[in-house]
Amino acid sequence: MQDWWTHTGASHLGALHGDDLVETCSYIQLAALLGIDERGQRDQLEANLDPGAPPSDPQLAEMLAEAWSTLHGDPARLDPLRREITRHQLPNGLIPAVQTQLGDLQASQQVETLRSLADLPTLDPKLADALRAHRSDLGRSGPGASATWLSVLTAATGGTQDTTDPHLRSRAITDLPSTLSVDTAQSWAGMVSALETLHLPVPAVRVASWPADTPEHRYLRYLAIADLAETGQLAALRAPGTPNELAAQGIDLLAGGSLHQAAAALTAAAALHWHPTRSDRDRLLTLLRPLQGCPGTPALFRDNRLAQTCDVYSTTSAWHIYRTLGVTSGT
Known part of the structure; x- marks a missing residue:
């Protein structure tokens, strides 16, 4: 923000x-x-x-x-x-839609995810109304919009007739890339998270493995490892690494890299059944504390020690780490 x-x-x-x-x-x-x-x-x-x-x-x-x-x-x-x-009001009282701008669904999804991780209420009638107002724009939106729209609306309403629409639920599944590669990993992971929220099946995916030779490639592998493990398809990825290896990478990233990438590595480790020790918890909580708090936003997190501003995405990453550690906050 x-x-x-x-x-x-x-x-x-x-x-x-x-x-x-x-x-x-x-x-x-x-x-x-x-x-x-x-x-x-x-x-x-x-x-x-x-x-x-x-x-x-x-x-x-x-x-x-x-x-x-x-x-x-x-x-x-x-x-x-x-x-x-x-x-512009019509005789029946409705107002016609002209604007095709869907708005930032991803930002709304992050807010609802953060609320859920922090055990805050996700019900939000105003957000639900805004989502319904833009439902007709979904047909003109890119792949993944239906899945994200449905998952955010489900969180905002607790589930209504809108969220059980068979056409949208079917599209949410068919939008999923058939091949998981370095080019599709981020979108695939985002759609899988939405499908899991909606309790929809995740189709089998063909995996075109890529080397962990750059920070970006490693980050995308973390995303793939976590969701392939959750959907029972990890065997399709070559050399995913061990839980302790992934956890060590996550700790190193938090110490001198990116909170967002550290959370992805630790989430991947947890998906492979990594169990943090008391020493691991203390170390990670100590590394998180300096990243929390900016002027006007004391509860939010920054991505790294050099970042000047805090944001929702980094804060969501911090709460993912809290959940992995089995704690409710850094205190």
Whole structure:
């Protein structure tokens, strides 16, 4: 979150349109959800939203109105937006969809995953409504969108008629790559996680093994090892390594590399039945502590000691490590 603001959001000046506006509205809502202090950014964010110049897309106008309310902006300035939304209302009371932007499903999935790992409630009616509003966009989205949409909606609602739609559930399975390779490993792993959340079967996959010769290749192997083990297909991957080898790599990565990659290595080790000792737990918790806390986000984590900002992805990785260690937090 802070990384997005530092590298993207802070450079936006004046009223925004299109995808820039969608991203900024999503940032405001996610920041509020995670308790990030936006007070120092409020003047710029209000200028970015500018409800006095409402977008012609009624759903984007609605998104802007919700973000403006989250910022506690002056309600009177929403009048042009209300008129714009009402102007598009159909006789039956519905508002037609014009915008094809699906929004950041991955960010929503990360938030729901983090809530689940931290034993926080995942039910979120506002998120569920937003997902349903963009359901028609799934047909124009890339592979994996159906699986992610269904898994996030299941978390946000606890399961409804929408999440049992046979067409979407079938597409969630058929979208899965038939070959697991260095090029498909990340998308395959993400889709498998969604299918497991939905209690859907994971089809057998052909594995085109790749060497662990670079940090990126090792990271992708960690993802593959964890999910191949969980789905009973580990034998298809050549030389996956031993649980202790993977755990040692994870500890080294946390000590001098990336929290995100360390969590992947440790999750792979756990999938191969690695059992951390008390010394392992103490070492990993000690390495995690300096990565927690940034200005305005004391509960979040950064990816490494040199990173200046904390984010949801790194925080989710930290909580994956907590779960692997069998603890509920770093305290």
